[in-house]
Amino acid sequence: MSNDATAGKRNRLTFFAVIAIFLGGMLVAGALRFSGWQPSGMKNHGELLQPPTDLRDFTPRLDAGGEYAWKPAERRWRVLVAPPPGCGDPCRELARELDLVWRLFGNKADELDILWLGAPPADATRNAATRVLRMDPALRAKLPRVDDPAGIPVYVVDPNGFVILRYAPGFDPGGLRADVAKLLRLM
Known part of the structure; x- marks a missing residue:
């Protein structure tokens, strides 16, 4: 050749x-x-709600008086808790975990509110991000599987007022922190 x-x-x-x-x-x-x-970095720790639940029609009332407006222009994310009335130790533990998650955000913590629907236990941990909302049965009923027999679910609400993630009772707070950190980086 x-x-x-x-x-x-x-x-x-x-x-x-x-x-x-x-x-x-x-x-x-x-x-x-x-x-x-999917790559592990693309997975959510919480359950992605399809379709997301629209709460824009609700204007929650603050327990201290006044309204809690969604204000999409502020680009605030929310963690929403809707425990059953008379919740004791499980609510105290959940409040402690949410406080820890909020503190771990450091300077980004100002972009996150923790909404507590109904009165939390008197000795539950609170921080600057905690907003206690008056119990609104219609708002509570809109939340997917809110009356879970296993405990208290937690929800992530986007700046526009859509519930996009649900965390089952007993969730890992580190997973909530990781998911919300990804969302805060998007803004």
Whole structure:
């Protein structure tokens, strides 16, 4: 064989190798996509609500008086808790965990409100982000699976007033912090 024939054969082999690598990568990506796999950084710890629950029609009333307006222009995220009346130790523990999550945000903590629907226990931990809302049965009824027999679920509400995430009772507070941190970075 001449040098030209050898070079041509080598060029064809190189061409087919590049095509095989390209198509192989596409096939692997397609298989991963359609199998439902997601990178761990793309997964939520809470349950993504599809469709999100719209609370924009509700104007919650603050327990201390006045209204809590959604104010989308402020770009504030909210963690919403709607415990049953007379909640004792579970509410105290949840309030402590939410306070810890809020404190871990540091300078971003000012972009997050913790909304407590109904009166929390008198000795529950509170911070500057805690807003106690008057109990509104209609608002509470809009929250997906709010009366969970396993305990108290927690919700994340976007700046516009849509409930987008639900955390089942007994959730890991670190997961809530991670999800809200991702959301705060979007703003």
